Amino acid sequence: MEASGKQRPTMADVAAKAGVSRALVSIIFRGRPGASQETRERVLRVADEIGYHPDSAARLLARGRSRTLGVMFTVHQTFHSDLIAGIYPEAERLGYDVLLSAATHGRGEAKAVEALLSHRCEAVILLGSGAEAAYFDELARRAVTVSVSRRTPQAHVDFVHSAEGKGVRQAMDYLVELGHRRIVHIDGGRGPGSAERRRAYRAAMRRHGLEAEVRVIPGEHTEESGIDTGRLLLAERDRGLPLPTAVLAGNDRCAWGLLMTLTRAGVDVPGDLSVVGYDDSHLSHLMPIGLTTVRQDAVLMAEHAVRFAVERLEHEGAEPREAVLDPKLVVRGTSGPPPGGSA
Amino acid sequence: MEASGKQRPTMADVAAKAGVSRALVSIIFRGRPGASQETRERVLRVADEIGYHPDSAARLLARGRSRTLGVMFTVHQTFHSDLIAGIYPEAERLGYDVLLSAATHGRGEAKAVEALLSHRCEAVILLGSGAEAAYFDELARRAVTVSVSRRTPQAHVDFVHSAEGKGVRQAMDYLVELGHRRIVHIDGGRGPGSAERRRAYRAAMRRHGLEAEVRVIPGEHTEESGIDTGRLLLAERDRGLPLPTAVLAGNDRCAWGLLMTLTRAGVDVPGDLSVVGYDDSHLSHLMPIGLTTVRQDAVLMAEHAVRFAVERLEHEGAEPREAVLDPKLVVRGTSGPPPGGSA
DNA sequence: GCGCGCTACTAGCGCGCTCTAGTGCGAGTA
């Protein structure tokens, strides 16, 4: 057990010790027919004894295919964690390996993706990528590419996202029905889905005859953004302006920041103001009074993404596809009728 | 651009097109001396033209060393995100690649680690592992192993963690000095560092002559745990029992859940009750009034972990080491004097 | 002219595995 004498045993070691050929060991480890039951058991036992574990790198090099999916995600994006949790089981079910690479501050998406590609991922699944169509296309030339959440219609890759419009519409209809009129939207800037959500918000307001009340506050998909907006609204209130009666946040993280800020300042949610999020990331049902939010089913989205990738890999020449999942409004504790029964 | 004609170009392609040998291309891509400036530029240009990118799998197989660090983390653990963000730059600085593998519900640590190992990671960095000493030892035989946050003294691996005792002591001294006496601790169950924190809490209470007030509420390092505790305390209050004046949570996530629950129920933090977290994960300064917490410097911890791994890899036979970083109490908005000036 | 050192480059083996094209052998068939 010296610190660094870690000579990994190889197939040849197993073969020698079991008194068979290397090829047979390979057959056995791949679970192919062509070995008798006894030999199979003996070889596996020997392998276990000497601590043999197959080497993916060599395996992956030897067969042309790597059967590996690369996933690019952004650190601290809670919804990405939900997606990752859904990707693993589906990939495993289909016999694929998963490699993760994170984009962080100082390590851009491109770098994260490059790492995946250089490890021979056959397909890349991008979670909430902020890249442009040209980049998607370039990527598509190198590997099967699936973009989750971010839709860039021009690009020649698979997309999985939810029908942002429908989600927003449900939320808006719900709020209006409760009597809200002063409904503000914090948008997600260049974040995935933001443009569609913003557009749907505007459309819904118009449809309900509330165009005069339309107000989009620029934001991001971060807690900071919600906090900033909270401060902004409180400052306005202190200057005598009325608070909105409902806020549709860009995503759950933003809603959360807003909620914290307002609640701490004594604003009663949902008594004084309703807050609706977007994503239904695992945080939202954790909030003590659950967050009313538009649910994107992370597991379903993850499964679609994996399946798209695998199908494109296994059936050559398939055209890129798009999965548009129906989001669903989940009413929890942060929403209710506006103060005074109507705005 | 057919969907799946992705024949990656190889070194041989570059060599042929540039009219040099494969070996020279290799030299150039490794940045070794032995090629003239012009040839270097020409080859790189050609490589770029045909879209050549080196293949890690082959590279890794060819040189014995993979120069790859594997990182096992748990999905949804915010602090792990902070650590990951710190690991990348340090690894890159030292010329190492990083592979991530997540443990999720249904995909245990062992599985996540196995994936890393099979991709030939030379070292494994475990973030907040819940494994036992025996597992660490077995792992240590297969690869250099560094455990972050979780300390298991018996095991023959490197450890990076913070001086839990010191951190808790600082927090407790601070609270007591403010006049708190009814200080409750929500522990982290089997979570990393919990045992030490619990012990330190008890010791501090005793040292301040408050053993009669010692109260440890069993918990976990999750938001749920904080929420549950919050409900428990509120229920007690409703039955006429006094609230504690301060709560030392197991980590920030737990503190957060508690904070949400209490705040929503109208408890004034820090007026009625102070809350202190642990970790200083990026959430804590995001809370509208920042969370008073014990700061573990994620970046520093990450750097230590990477350096430990690399040093063990490059200097054979080095003995396992332990880095104990000093945590530091960060006083923000969730703590203050107890109601009435003293408990 | 010769050996010397230096730079610029090449030949070819081997990393640990997969996979195609086999070989040997006993049972079944005519």
Added chain:
DNA sequence: TACTCGCACTAGAGCGCGCTAGTAGCGCGC
């Protein structure tokens, strides 16, 4: 007996690289 067939197993090429041990060519000193 001669043959085919199927099963259990093996030989060996090759995946894309890294790397050691070279070679070719050139300027230099004597």
